[in-house]
Amino acid sequence: MGLETKPLSTLHEHASYDVDDFVVPTGREEEWRFTPLRRLRDLHKGAAGDGKVIVDVAAAPEVTVETVSRDDERIGRAYVPADRVSAQAYGSFAQATVVTVRKEVVATEPTVLTMRGEGGVAYGHTTVILEPFAQATVVLEHTGTAAYADNVEFVVGDGASLTVFSLQNWASDAVHLSHQHARLGRDARFKSFTVSLGGGVVRIAPSVAYDAPGGDAELYGIYFADGGQHLEHRLLVDHTQPNCRSRVDYRGALQDEDAHAVWIGDVIIRAEAEGTDTYELNRNLVLTDGTRVDSVPNLEILTGEVAGAGHASASGRLDDQHLFYLQARGIPYDTARRMVVRGFLGQLVEKIDVLDLQERVMAAIDEEIAR
Amino acid sequence: MATLEIRDLHVSVEDKEILRGVDLTVKAGETHAIMGPNGSGKSTLAYAIAGHPKYTVTGGEVLLDGESVLEMSVDARARAGLFLAMQYPVEVPGVSVSNFLRTAVTAVRGEAPKLRDFAKEMRSAMAELQIDPAFAQRNLNEGFSGGEKKRHEILQMEMLKPKVAVLDETDSGLDIDALKVVSEGVNRFRSGDTGVLLITHYTRILRYVKPDFVHVFAAGRIVEQGGPELAELLETEGYEKFTKAGASA
Known part of the structure; x- marks a missing residue:
């Protein structure tokens, strides 16, 4: 599939399915400078997938969940990896999970995918497809331990509504790097909750792209970093279509020595995305000495016609x-x-x-x- | 029978002495008004009694029923029976009024009230203060108007049933209707077993809550004491004569 260079803003440079299109990060790159590369168990250096993350499925009766091989044509259509680890995961997973909700079908209960790490290095891929006017809730729950890199695609069809929970309840030695990309059709609604409580190094990159006007994305995040934990959330909302809305609200607490939280909130409003309404917020509550917070909101506006655009970031001690x-x-x-x-x-x-x-x-x- | 004794109290804020020897005794059944101009140290007295960490007691004593409260933590003072109605009640995001009240009542009474009894008690106390029951589910003080905040301070006082309540400019910023509602709350609370220390800048509230004693505060100490008639004098003559007296003392 090769290199697909998008004529992007200054925020995100390029995307590719091929890991060799990305250099091995050194830690000096903007997108890696907050991440402790030494603790990634070589996920960024082509570590072989010698471990296991088992996916248990509890699906709503209206929802189809399949385990498919990597050549399934539904895989990789919504998302092109945007960094080296993501491309590594894309090129390395053995099987993918595909969740499908048919047109106009309303799921009556959440569909839960439990990713249980059983040690070692593992790569994964999940694709969630909501056909037009479908409604569903999908829970991705991560437990156990592994050095796990994966990509998740959410394809939300016209008028469809998807709520997603990504729960990072890993054991304290786990490493998890994940890209979770949502692509929204006309008038589609997407709501995500990212809850990162467990794990040694967790780096989640939720992103949203709009295929047509009227899309609405709400991205919420909750994290609690204890001593030695690195919890990183990198958001990208790319407004390429007119009259779409996005809200980002991530809140975290930190306590004890070397608890580290990183929040990057990138929002791009492109020239053609008139009538965009966006607001992003990150707040951190610092409970003890010895912690570190890096909070970086970036709002890039390339049109003069926005309905609303703002961001705020605040980190402080208990009042x-x-x-x-x-x-x-x-x-x-x-x-x-x-x-x-x-x-x-x-x-x-x-x-x-x-x-x-x-x-x-x-x-x-x-x-x-x-x- | 509750007694709050303040003896020769000296208090500093950031090494600046604000209170310069305050003596005052509030007994059960008594209502004392402390009046004084801005910056005279009235609020400092209130916060020092409650134990706010910003205020350092450099000398003197504060005794509740003979026991020193200065060694107690803020929460222990409240559990011992002190209450401070604050001039600027703090907004606490994500903490509902009912959760807050129930936690406070549990702490002060030493046991959790039955949920049903508590709900009933809270509803009836809210009704007396003309507080919309919907406030129970709202975040504490968040988005409340000035008058709503003050009503909630009185609500807390009525539910926590302290021995001695210190009201720090509870009347400020209230319109006349809210002032009456708040005053009625204070009057319900007043009894033979409770003492009230009412700190105010204006005499207006004293028409609704009749004090037994009036103290004039200036430059960090009490410079004049008397009965309710002293408030009338202040109403007509202002603080000027006392601020001069305080400064020269």
């Missing part, structure tokens, strides 16, 4: 005034701290409309706070 207020009502410090952190992240958790998932995520956050 002493919040704690004082709660304590002044008799609430002990530890409880007050838990309430404030819970409240901060809980505002996003509340948006999770799958009730048992909402409860699970909140419980997992409570566990993180209690550590």
